[in-house]
Amino acid sequence: MAAGYFHRGLSHTRATCELFVRRLPRPRRYLVANEVEAAIDAALALRFDDDDLAYLRDVPGLRDALTPELEAYLRDFRFRGDIDAVPDGTLVFAGAPLMRVTADIIEAQLFETLVLSMVNHGTMVASKAARIVHAAAGRAVLEFGTRRTHPAAAIGAARAAYLVGAVGTSNVEAGRRYGIPVSGTAAHMWTMTHDDEVSSFENYVATFPKGTFLLIDTYDTLRGAERAAKVAKDKLRGVRLDSGDLDGLSREVRKILDREGCPEAKVVASGDLNEYSIDRLLRAGAPIDTFGVGTELVCSKDAPSLGGVYKVVQYERDGKVVPVGKLSEGKATYPGPHQVFRRLDGKCPIRDRLTLVDAEPEEGEVPLLVPMVRGGERCSPSSTLDERRATAMATLAALPPGLTALESPTPKAEMYPVVVDAPVQALLGEVAKRHRG
Amino acid sequence: MAAGYFHRGLSHTRATCELFVRRLPRPRRYLVANEVEAAIDAALALRFDDDDLAYLRDVPGLRDALTPELEAYLRDFRFRGDIDAVPDGTLVFAGAPLMRVTADIIEAQLFETLVLSMVNHGTMVASKAARIVHAAAGRAVLEFGTRRTHPAAAIGAARAAYLVGAVGTSNVEAGRRYGIPVSGTAAHMWTMTHDDEVSSFENYVATFPKGTFLLIDTYDTLRGAERAAKVAKDKLRGVRLDSGDLDGLSREVRKILDREGCPEAKVVASGDLNEYSIDRLLRAGAPIDTFGVGTELVCSKDAPSLGGVYKVVQYERDGKVVPVGKLSEGKATYPGPHQVFRRLDGKCPIRDRLTLVDAEPEEGEVPLLVPMVRGGERCSPSSTLDERRATAMATLAALPPGLTALESPTPKAEMYPVVVDAPVQALLGEVAKRHRG
Numbered sequence: 001m002a003a004g005y006f007h008r009g010l011s012h013t014r015a016t017c018e019l020f021v022r023r024l025p026r027p028r029r030y031l032v033a034n035e036v037e038a039a040i041d042a043a044l045a046l047r048f049d050d051d052d053l054a055y056l057r058d059v060p061g062l063r064d065a066l067t068p069e070l071e072a073y074l075r076d077f078r079f080r081g082d083i084d085a086v087p088d089g090t091l092v093f094a095g096a097p098l099m100r101v102t103a104d105i106i107e108a109q110l111f112e113t114l115v116l117s118m119v120n121h122g123t124m125v126a127s128k129a130a131r132i133v134h135a136a137a138g139r140a141v142l143e144f145g146t147r148r149t150h151p152a153a154a155i156g157a158a159r160a161a162y163l164v165g166a167v168g169t170s171n172v173e174a175g176r177r178y179g180i181p182v183s184g185t186a187a188h189m190w191t192m193t194h195d196d197e198v199s200s201f202e203n204y205v206a207t208f209p210k211g212t213f214l215l216i217d218t219y220d221t222l223r224g225a226e227r228a229a230k231v232a233k234d235k236l237r238g239v240r241l242d243s244g245d246l247d248g249l250s251r252e253v254r255k256i257l258d259r260e261g262c263p264e265a266k267v268v269a270s271g272d273l274n275e276y277s278i279d280r281l282l283r284a285g286a287p288i289d290t291f292g293v294g295t296e297l298v299c300s301k302d303a304p305s306l307g308g309v310y311k312v313v314q315y316e317r318d319g320k321v322v323p324v325g326k327l328s329e330g331k332a333t334y335p336g337p338h339q340v341f342r343r344l345d346g347k348c349p350i351r352d353r354l355t356l357v358d359a360e361p362e363e364g365e366v367p368l369l370v371p372m373v374r375g376g377e378r379c380s381p382s383s384t385l386d387e388r389r390a391t392a393m394a395t396l397a398a399l400p401p402g403l404t405a406l407e408s409p410t411p412k413a414e415m416y417p418v419v420v421d422a423p424v425q426a427l428l429g430e431v432a433k434r435h436r437g
Numbered sequence: 438m439a440a441g442y443f444h445r446g447l448s449h450t451r452a453t454c455e456l457f458v459r460r461l462p463r464p465r466r467y468l469v470a471n472e473v474e475a476a477i478d479a480a481l482a483l484r485f486d487d488d489d490l491a492y493l494r495d496v497p498g499l500r501d502a503l504t505p506e507l508e509a510y511l512r513d514f515r516f517r518g519d520i521d522a523v524p525d526g527t528l529v530f531a532g533a534p535l536m537r538v539t540a541d542i543i544e545a546q547l548f549e550t551l552v553l554s555m556v557n558h559g560t561m562v563a564s565k566a567a568r569i570v571h572a573a574a575g576r577a578v579l580e581f582g583t584r585r586t587h588p589a590a591a592i593g594a595a596r597a598a599y600l601v602g603a604v605g606t607s608n609v610e611a612g613r614r615y616g617i618p619v620s621g622t623a624a625h626m627w628t629m630t631h632d633d634e635v636s637s638f639e640n641y642v643a644t645f646p647k648g649t650f651l652l653i654d655t656y657d658t659l660r661g662a663e664r665a666a667k668v669a670k671d672k673l674r675g676v677r678l679d680s681g682d683l684d685g686l687s688r689e690v691r692k693i694l695d696r697e698g699c700p701e702a703k704v705v706a707s708g709d710l711n712e713y714s715i716d717r718l719l720r721a722g723a724p725i726d727t728f729g730v731g732t733e734l735v736c737s738k739d740a741p742s743l744g745g746v747y748k749v750v751q752y753e754r755d756g757k758v759v760p761v762g763k764l765s766e767g768k769a770t771y772p773g774p775h776q777v778f779r780r781l782d783g784k785c786p787i788r789d790r791l792t793l794v795d796a797e798p799e800e801g802e803v804p805l806l807v808p809m810v811r812g813g814e815r816c817s818p819s820s821t822l823d824e825r826r827a828t829a830m831a832t833l834a835a836l837p838p839g840l841t842a843l844e845s846p847t848p849k850a851e852m853y854p855v856v857v858d859a860p861v862q863a864l865l866g867e868v869a870k871r872h873r874g
Contacts, residue, residue, distance in 0.1 A: 001623050004644040013630060055613045061620075065644055109626060113607075116584035117591055147553035148742045152589030154554055170550075176492045183498075186438050189546060189749040192761045193450060207441040207502055218763060219872050295742045304741035305585045305732045312626040324629045326655060435656050 002106045003065035006073060014316040015105040016337045017112070018097035019085075019119060025303035027408035030399075030416060032130050032392060033090045033098050034160050035122025037382050040083055040099075040372050042118060043111040048074040079107050083373035087383065089163055089392030090368060091399075092123075093416050096340040096354050098308070100369055105315065112310045120306045121153060125160035128300035130396055132293050133165040134404050135275035137282055140290040142183050143169040144270055145298030157298040163385065165393045170292075178385055185240045185268070191218040201231040213238045213268060216253070225253040229260030238266030238289070246271065247286045254287040266290055274301065275406055313337055325431045334424050335431040341365035347398040355421040439543045440502035443510060451753040452542040453774045454549070455534035456522075456556060462740035464845035467836075467853065469567050469829060470527045470535050471597050472559025474819050477520055477536075477809055479555060480548040485511040516544050520810035524820065526600055526829030527805060528836075529560075530853050533777040533791050535745070537806055542752065549747045557743045558590060562597035565737035567833055569730050570602040571841050572712035574719055577727040579620050580606040581707055582735030594735040600822065602830045607729075615822055622677045622705070628655040638668040650675045650705060653690070662690040666697030675703030675726070683708065684723045691724040703727055711738065712843055750774055762868045771861050772868040778802035784835040792858040 005011045021031065048056075053074060057066050081103020092098050098119065101108050133141050143161035146154040158174030168181035175182035186204055194200035201214055214232060216224030216239045228239050239257065241249050246269045257265045269281070270292030278291050295301060311333045314323045323335035337357040343350045343365050353365065361367060372380050402414050409415045442448045458468065485493075490511060494503050518540020529535050535556065538545050570578050580598035583591040595611030605618035612619035623641055631637035638651055651669060653661030653676045665676050676694070678686050683706045694702045706718070707729030715728050732738060748770045751760045762772035774794040780787045780802050790802065798804060809817050839851050846852045 001627050004623070004627065004641055007644050008640040010630070010640070015626075015630060017626070052613075056609075059609075059612070059619055061645065061649075064647060105630060109624075112624070112626075113583050114588060117586065117588045120585055121587040121590075146550050148557055148744070149554065150558040150587060150590035150593060151551060151554045153558075153587035156587060172493075172496075175496065176489075182496055186441070187546075187549070188763050189452075189454070189549075190438050190441065192749050192763060193447070193452060193542060193752045203445040203447070204441055207444050208498065210501060212498075295744070299742045301741055304738055305736045307585070307732070312629050315630045326625050326629060 002074075002110055003062070003070055005106050005109075006070050007065065007067070010317070011073070011104060011106050013105040014102065015108045015312055016100060016102045016314040017108050017310055017312050018101075018338060019099040019115065019308055019310045020097040021092070021094050021123075021306065021308045023307070024094045025306060027406065028127055028131075028303060029403050029405065029409055029414075030127070030130075031092045031123050031306070032126040032164055032396075033086045033092045033119070033123055034088050034126035034163060035118040035156065036085050036098060037088050037372070038122070039115040039118035040085060040378075041382075043083075043115055044079050044373065044376065044378070046077070046079065046111050046114070048077055077107075077110070078376060079103060079111070079373075080376035081107050081373070082371070082375070084369040085372045086368050087370065087388060087391075088122075089126075089388040089395075091349055091395055092368075093352055093418050095418050095420075096352050097338055097369065098123075100337060100357070102337070108312075116308055116310050120308045122156060122160055123308065124300045124303070124306035125157045125298060126164050127306075128303070129157075129161040129166060129297050130164040130392075131275040131406060132273075132278065132291075132297055133161075134396065135278040135282070135406065136291050139282070139288065141166045142268075142290060142292045143171065143294075143297060144184070144292040145294030145296075146171045148295040149298040154298060159385065161293075161297060163389050163392055164396060165389070180385075185213045185215045188215065188218045188242075191215065197224060198227050198231060201228055205232045205235050209235065211235045211237045213240055213266075215240045215242065217241050217243050217249075221249050222252050222256065225256040226260060229257055229262045229265070233261065234264075236262045236265040238268050240268040240270060240292070242270045246277075246288065247281055247284050250281075250286045250288045268292060270294070272296065279406060309333075323427055323431055325428060334420070334428050336424065336427045338424065340368040342368055347395050348400060349395070349403075349416070352416070352418045353421060354418060354424055356423050356427070359421060359423070439511075439547055440499070440507055442543050442546075443507050444502065444504070447754070448510070448541060448543050450542040451539065452545045452749055453537060453539045453751040454545050454747055454749050455538075455775060456536040456552065456745055456747045457534040458529070458531050458560075458743065458745045460744070461531045462743060464843065465564055465568075465740060466840050466842065466846055466851075467564070467567075468529045468560050468743070469563040469601055469833075470523045470529045470556070470560055471525050471563035471600060472555045472593065473522050473535060474525050474809070475559070476552040476555035477522060477815075478819075480520075480552055481516050481810065481813065481815070483514070483516060483548050483551070485514055514544075514547070515813060516540060516548070516810075517813035518544050518810070519808070519812070521806040522809045523805050524807065524825060524828075525559075526563075526825040526832075528786055528832055529805075530789055530855050532855050532857075533789050534775055534806065535560075537774060537794070539774070545749075553745055553747050557745045559593060559597055560745065561737045561740070561743035562594045562735060563601050564743075565740070566594075566598040566603060566734050567601040567829075568712040568843060569710075569715065569728075569734055570598075571833065571836075572715040572719070572843065573728050576719070576725065578603045579705075579727060579729045580608065580731075580734060581621070581729040582731035582733075583608045585732040586735040591735060596822065598730075598734060600826050600829055601833060602826070617822075622650045622652045625652065625655045625679075628652065634661060635664050635668060638665055642669045642672050646672065648672045648674045650677055650703075652677045652679065654678050654680050654686075658686050659689050659693065662693040663697060666694055666699045666702070670698065671701075673699045673702040675705050677705040677707060677729070679707045683714075683725065684718055684721050687718075687723045687725045705729060707731070709733065716843060746770075760864055760868055762865060771857070771865050773861065773864045775861065777805040779805055784832050785837060786832070786840075786853070788854045788856060790856045790858060791861055793860050793864070796858060796860070
């Protein structure tokens with residue numbers, strides 16, 4: 001496409017593209033935008049070096065299109081346009097953009113796949129993690145899923161979980177890269193490579209004499225709990241159960257810890273947990289203090305993909321501004337550049353309004369898309385992960401049951417309202433008429 | 438754990454660990470091992486530099502354990518042990534190891550998470566892609582899913598799909614890194630930023646005068662097909678449909694292409710395809726030549742995680758060899774180091790036999806785990822991706838319906854037999870008795 005725009009004299013077409021999600025994956029009631037800012041930074045960093053060009057020259061279909069002139073253009077390539085977007089941690093809904101890009105058309109188009117990949121994956125995991133943190137109802141959530149996803153995706157998943165309120169991760173590289181607290185216990189291997197469980201606990205406590213957690217389910221969870229308490233005594237910060245009936249076992253283990261003089265020791269539970277099982281455990285009254293959540297969180301197992309798309313909404317050529325929409329079956333998009341205005345009740349989103357970009361906010365509305373890049377330069381300093389986390393957690397904590405319920409919304413009735421402004425509707429009608437007429 | 442082994446004088450314990458999958462995720466009937474060799478290379482490359490140690494020193498729980506002696510050990514760390522494993526592209530089943538590692542215990546344990554992450558993700562995607570390629574029954578499959586997974590996972594997914602028979606990918610970085618053919622069409626944006634579809638096709642054909650594919654569903658698929666044929670004529674290598682009723686549209690489009698003098702032009706279909714929809718389309722007789730498959734493939738959407746685990750099976754200390762197994766509820770593992778012998782009918786796997794490592798093959802059996810690393814050095818040259826692909830494709834093509842059927846196997850009856858050798862069973866009994874007695 002870049003070659004086509006370049007060779008056909010279209011490269012200075014000015015285009016506006018928007019990234020949005022057409023439908024929330026069931027049973028999501030909201031999404032938490034994530035990796036938007038990292039995606040913008042990756043887009044700004046996009047360059048073509050000699051190796052890149054040498055490879056492209058060798059791709060069969062591209063050889064003829066990659067003329068010296070196009071190579072010179074690509075060597076000099078960098079994004080010089082404008083980007084408005086929602087900050088990471090913002091609640092977003094279907095049908096309203098999270099990002100708007102305006103630039104020369106090749107610049108607006110070349111990073112489409114990279115940006116979608118980052119935002120789709122990051123938003124998918126953050127949105128799942130938010131449900132899990134909500135279900136934990138104030139108990140701690142630890143991200144434990146590295147081994148169940150790609151190593152690079154795992155680092156991103158740890159960050160996503162932390163953004164929405166997880167208290168730590170077992171992914172040490174994520175800890176280093178993002179300053180996320182790291183946490184974990186020994187594996188069963190530790191216990192299994194000792195003559196018996198008691199000596200394995202003794203050796204672990206001797207290694208961490210200021211206090212530690214012990215994994216107690218290698219052989220028999222209840223005997224493990226007793227041994228942990230007897231060996232570690234006041235050094236026992238907690239025990240971890242990773243198998244079996246977590247409800248029943250956590251109650252028995254709690255009793256044992258209290259009886260054996262470890263009332264401060266926490267009960268950590270893990271093992272294929274998700275928002276539903278955590279909710280059930282807590283409703284049943286299971287005395288679990290911390291949930292280690294892995295597979296379900298990092299894979300967003302019940303909704304393992306997010307279909308965010310990046311679509312052109314307007315182009316401008318020879319002084320003529322042309323709003324455009326895609327009219328394909330079931331994939332229609334609103335033409336024209338948009339803003340989203342949100343009405344809030346305190347920190348709680350009440351309603352979004354999709355408007356054309358030049359619309360004015362009504363009283364009490366805030367714009368969701370904020371300037372991130374102007375003329376190819378970041379114009380908003382990236383806030384820190386901890387700042388984004390505080391904002392996201394405050395918003396999530398303020399949500400009403402209609403947004404936090406774990407089940408799918410009853411069609412329409414319970415869905416968060418995204419109102420489409422009349423001028424947006426009118427423009428869609430005009431564009432449809434132009435193409436069908 | 439490493440600190441514990443080190444400080445408690447256990448670092449020279451010799452340990453054997455095995456990587457295996459406990460249960461095939463429904464509805465898988467087989468898995469295709471993948472990223473095993475890359476994981477081994479990553480394990481061999483594991484080092485600790487000054488920055489790593491500085492970070493670890495700052496982790497609250499680790500500060501005291503990270504003594505100068507342990508730091509010196511970690512600075513000098515590299516894997517010096519032995520690894521046997523199945524080559525990438527090998528068919529594997531539940532309960533039998535894909536990898537066996539024997540080394541000093543810290544070396545055997547430190548890379549557990551990294552190796553699991555790589556093998557679980559790679560094997561999950563390759564196994565899903567194999568089902569999709571099988572369903573396509575000889576029609577071409579292109580991997581189109583980059584935008585629906587993490588950018589690094591996407592590159593791996595393109596390689597996984599190619600390993601099991603996909604003919605190409607739209608991921609240009611995967612093309613460059615692994616020599617995979619790259620393929621794709623313009624996006625709808627190309628058409629939408631022209632005055633009309635005809636001029637967009639004219640400009641695209643002018644850019645690729647040796648021939649090209651055109652995306653025809655931006656406005657009206659059938660009119661798009663006519664325009665594509667009229668504009669491109671004998672330059673039309675094919676058309677792509679990305680929405681709507683692919684069965685009906687592909688028939689109409691085929692007729693139009695034939696009528697308009699483009700009988701050689703291919704019909705490429707995409708849009709949330711998976712093995713089931715491809716199977717239905719082909720059974721119905723849809724004249725589709727190439728399937729572009731994205732989301733479902735890269736996310737393995739119906740089984741979006743793979744639970745491969747890495748467990749210690751034996752340790753040796755003070756001259757004493759101790760086979761060990763985990764006896765947790767529902768998570769039991771066979772103690773002792775294992776080999777897997779496979780009986781083949783031509784290239785088709787007939788039955789696996791899990792044996793202790795020193796067992797002899799029966800006539801006609803081949804060992805699945807082959808030496809990959811001895812004393813920390815690769816001892817088998819990595820074969821090329823194309824060699825692995827040829828082997829994997831030949832095996833997959835030889836599979837009987839009992840293995841290739843898309844639905845879950847009827848419990849037991851249709852499951853691929855993995856026979857557990859009597860000495861393996863006996864050893865499990867002994868270990869259970871030791872711990873319970």
